[in-house]
Amino acid sequence: MEDLRDELKNIGSRLDPAGKNESWDIPEGYFGEMQNMVLVQLHESKSNRPNVNLRNLRSGLYAVSGIAAMLILAFGIWFFAERSHSIDPAGIQELDQDQVYAYLEENIDEISLDMLMTDKQMESEILFDQPQSEEDWDVLLEDVDLHDLNNIF
Amino acid sequence: MxxxxxxxxxxxxxxxxxxxxxxxxxxxxxxxxxxxxxxxxxxxxxxxxxxxxxxxxxxxxxxxxxxxxxxxxxxxxxxxxxxxxxxxxxxxxxHAAFFDKGENADELESRSVSTSQLNGEQIREMLHVAMEYLPVRQKQVFSLRYFEEMDYRQMSAVLETSEGALKASFHHAVKKIEDFIKSKNLY
The missing domain is CATH 1.10.1740.10 (RNA polymerase sigma factor, region 2, helix turn helix motif)
Structure with a gap:
């Protein structure tokens, strides 16, 4: 109090610290009502607040993270599989020439030309041209069985 | 206790x-x-x-x-x-900034100044009218120091401001209030 008086005197103020009563009135019974209001709001906010257990929250986070990681992995596998399939559908790029020849030799009876060539290649293939000489005809008919020809006609 | x-x-x-x-x-x-x-x-x-x-x-x-x-x-x-x-x-x-009147300043001001012989209550009202003209932080400083008689160390913790700045702020607030009351010929 003395400090304040001295301070005001130093400032040169004539404000009298003794006359500090407020110029307003507080409504009668206000503080009792205010206390009740505060406590009601406090209880409401406590009962409305979700009960968050950090342990549960952590395990939930782990589960979500795991699912997310699995989804990312699955997507990654699918994406790269699609990509490699579109570039080299049969994986032929990975085979060397010797392997291809070995495969063809082993399965020559089961492989037809249309499995190895496109339609355009087939059309332009010399084997389907008209034979030019008797020798060509002989080569073509070398393995033909007369019995088969009778069945055709 | x-x-x-x-x-x-x-x-x-x-x-x-x-x-x-x-x-x-x-x-x-x-x-x-x-x-x-x-x-x-x-x-x-x-x-x-x-x-x-x-x-x-x-x-x-x-x-x-x-x-x-x-x-x-x-x-x-x-x-x-x-x-x-x-x-x-x-x-x-x-907030009623300096020279920017608060919502009930006019009413209090006219009531206070219309009476030539001011009693204690009217002087208090005049003080509150004058406070309406202070910037909000200065008003807080004045309120804590003048009415609550809080020391500057505590005020510094409450308002998170240095003691020196608070002293200066209080000094300015008092001067503004004095000037306001003087301008109404109350001294």
Whole structure:
């Protein structure tokens, strides 16, 4: 109090610290009502607040993270599989020439030309041209069985 | 009972969890009047002061478990109240800046000045009119120092401002109030 008086005197103020009563009135019974209001709001906010257990929250986070990681992995596998399939559908790029020849030799009876060539290649293939000489005809008919020809006609 | 002892008793009652409601009521009984007066000087109307006071107590009770007692309970509560009042004023734009009259300044001013012989009550009203012209932070400084007679160390903790700046602010506030009253030929 003395400090304040001295301070005001130093400032040169004539404000009298003794006359500090407020110029307003507080409504009668206000503080009792205010206390009740505060406590009601406090209880409401406590009962409305979700009960968050950090342990549960952590395990939930782990589960979500795991699912997310699995989804990312699955997507990654699918994406790269699609990509490699579109570039080299049969994986032929990975085979060397010797392997291809070995495969063809082993399965020559089961492989037809249309499995190895496109339609355009087939059309332009010399084997389907008209034979030019008797020798060509002989080569073509070398393995033909007369019995088969009778069945055709 | 000394204020500090009473604060310890209140804190123990609330934090121990035995009977927190009794502790809440004890705390409100101890602080409601000084807090109400401090807030009311900032916001002027009773309804606004009621809003801010309720919010202050709610904030106090929701955070009291985390109160580490580095400062006194009194300082901590006044800090919350000052921040709540400041936020309320800024949010509702009800702050009466210097030379920008507050909502009930006209009424008080005309009532006070119309009487040539001012009594004590009218002088107090005039003081509150003059306070309406202060910037909100300066008003808080004046309120805490002049009305609550808080020392600068505590004020520094409440308003998070250096003691030197607070002294300067109080000095300016007093000068502005004096100038205002002088301009109304009250001296």
């Amino acid at each position: 000394m204020a500090a002892e009473k604060d310890e008793q209140i804190l123990a009652m609330i934090k121990s969890g035995g009977n927190p409601e009794r502790g809440y009521r004890m705390l409100m009984d101890a602080y409601q009047l000084p807090l109400y007066r401090h807030i009311r000087r900032m916001v002027q109307s009773h309804e606004d002061a009621d809003d801010v006071l309720q919010n202050t107590f709610l904030k106090v009770f929701r955070n009291i478990a985390n109160f580490e007692e580095r400062s006194s309970l009194y300082t901590w509560i006044f800090k919350i109240a000052s921040n709540e009042a400041f936020t309320f004023i800024k949010k509702n734009n009800r």
